[in-house]
Amino acid sequence: MTRFLNGLNRDIADVVEMYQYVELQEMVHQAIKVEQQLKRRNILNMQEKGKDEAQRENVFNIRCLVEGKVCSMIIDGGSCTNVDSTTLVEKLNLQTLKHPRPYKMQWLNDIEEVKVDKQVSVPFAIGKYKDEVLCYVVLMEVGHILLGRPWQFDRKLTHNGYTNHFSFLYNEHKITLAPLSLNQVFDDQITMRKARQCEKSK
Incomplete structure (x- = not known):
């Protein structure tokens, strides 16, 4: 389980390691849930950016x-x-x-x-x-x-x-x-x- 946790994205690992797990499968399931939550949050943050700010890093x-x-x-x-x-x-x-x-x-x-x-x-x-x-x-x-x-x-x-x-x-x-x-x-x-x-x- 430690090896799996160390291989996760740091943002996901920080949340996943706060819970107790009996089996690796539970940890994998929690990691997937956290990843999906972070993706939704990132999408919402992108939508909240101003129109001009959204162009900051874009190719034309x-x-x-x-x-x-x-x-x-x-x-x-x-x-x-x-x-x-x-x-x-x-x-x-x-x-x-x-x-x-x-x-x-x-x-x-x-x-x-x-x-x-x-x-x-x-x-x-x-x-x-x-x-x-x-x-x-x-x-x-x-x-x-x-x-x-x-x-x-x-x-x-x-x-x-x-x-x-x-x-x-x-x-x-x-x-x-x-x-x-x-x-x-x-x-x-x-x-x-x-x-x-x-x-x-x-």
């Missing part, structure tokens, strides 16, 4: 339209490239070009190194804002499109770190992009995971 996620289809997009200042997922390119039958200098990257999925040897020009719309961006085509599971530093530089984006909004001038109009809520991002991730599972089962 937004939805866009590509050829009339709703797609997920991430804007990430830490990325040195613009990336489009192979899934999106294949589903929408987008025309690819050979990459002038193919290379390998690791950071976009959990599988292995990915060879970057194609690029694609992706037309997209966010509300009234319409644009086209050149992206490298790679296997990516976090979203359909990732806009990195090249796009941000070209559009002279300003990022408000507090609200997590991006703003810029486009054709002499001020554009402000607001991120999705945590619930919307979660729903998008579930939808994409289900779509990937359907594709794998075919």
Whole structure:
């Protein structure tokens, strides 16, 4: 029982060790109950956070339209490239070009190194804002499109770190992009995971 208790998350172990147990099974049952209570409490705490505070630790996620289809997009200042997922390119039958200098990257999925040897020009719309961006085509599971530093530089984006909004001038109009809520991002991730599972089962 001591070994089990020592292997628990500290918050769970602190509560579990306050009770007396005859069998290990009782301790396991109590640990599960405490874990569920802590999860509920954490969810409630997240919901109580202010809307702006909830954006403090979030990557910027937004939805866009590509050829009339709703797609997920991430804007990430830490990325040195613009990336489009192979899934999106294949589903929408987008025309690819050979990459002038193919290379390998690791950071976009959990599988292995990915060879970057194609690029694609992706037309997209966010509300009234319409644009086209050149992206490298790679296997990516976090979203359909990732806009990195090249796009941000070209559009002279300003990022408000507090609200997590991006703003810029486009054709002499001020554009402000607001991120999705945590619930919307979660729903998008579930939808994409289900779509990937359907594709794998075919």
